[in-house]
Amino acid sequence: xxxxVIFKSDEQVFLENSDMLEKxxxxxxxxxxxxxxxxxxxxxxxxxxxxxxxVPKVLQVKSKFGGLRFYLEHDPVFAxxxxxxxxxxxxxxxxxxxxxxxxITGEPGTLYIKNHWWATLSETKAKELGYVKRKND
Numbered sequence: 001x002x003x004x005v006i007f008k009s010d011e012q013v014f015l016e017n018s019d020m021l022e023k024x025x026x027x028x029x030x031x032x033x034x035x036x037x038x039x040x041x042x043x044x045x046x047x048x049x050x051x052x053x054x055v056p057k058v059l060q061v062k063s064k065f066g067g068l069r070f071y072l073e074h075d076p077v078f079a080x081x082x083x084x085x086x087x088x089x090x091x092x093x094x095x096x097x098x099x100x101x102x103x104i105t106g107e108p109g110t111l112y113i114k115n116h117w118w119a120t121l122s123e124t125k126a127k128e129l130g131y132v133k134r135k136n137d
Contacts, residue, residue: 006104006129007063007119010034017041020058022073027061030103033068037061040070040094044087053083066111066118066134068098 009028014021020041021027029037041058048055057073070091078084102109102122109120112131121131 006125010037013037013041014061017058020044020055022057022059027058028063029061030063032101032103032106032109033063033098035106036068036094036098036101037070040090043090047086047090048083051081051083051086053078053081056084056087063098063103063119066099066103066113066120068095070094 008031010031010033011029013029013034014027016038045055056075056078058070059073060069060071062069072078072087072091075084079088099111099120100109101107101120102125103120104125105122107122107124109122110126111134112119112121112126113134114129114131118134119126119131121129125131126133
């Protein structure tokens with residue numbers, strides 16, 4: 001089975017949060033991370049509401065080197081605000097947590113590699129797809 005068939009995006013996450021997405025950006029949310037990304041969108045909204053600030057635009061959501069990457073439109077005023085500081089902390093926490101969640105199943109996961117492609121997978125999915133555990137550098 002080809003890996004690209006297995007690594008599917010949950011487009012529903014983006015439909016639910018379309019007001020926060022920059023229309024020109026490309027985003028990909030692995031199905032196994034749907035709940036993590038959905039929670040991050042919700043947490044950012046709550047943070048901005050609590051601080052009475054506008055909600056930032058999200059430029060891109062993707063997997064890179066096996067971990068979640070969540071990019072906001074650059075706004076130095078927002079970044080320095082209480083909402084911005086909290087939002088970037090939330091993003092960092094979600095990106096770190098993604099390294100413990102299988103991108104495909106949502107089960108506990110670890111970083112694996114295959115042909116220079118990194119993915120966070122459950123042990124079962126890694127074996128099924130021919131990935132090997134990434135050695136620490």
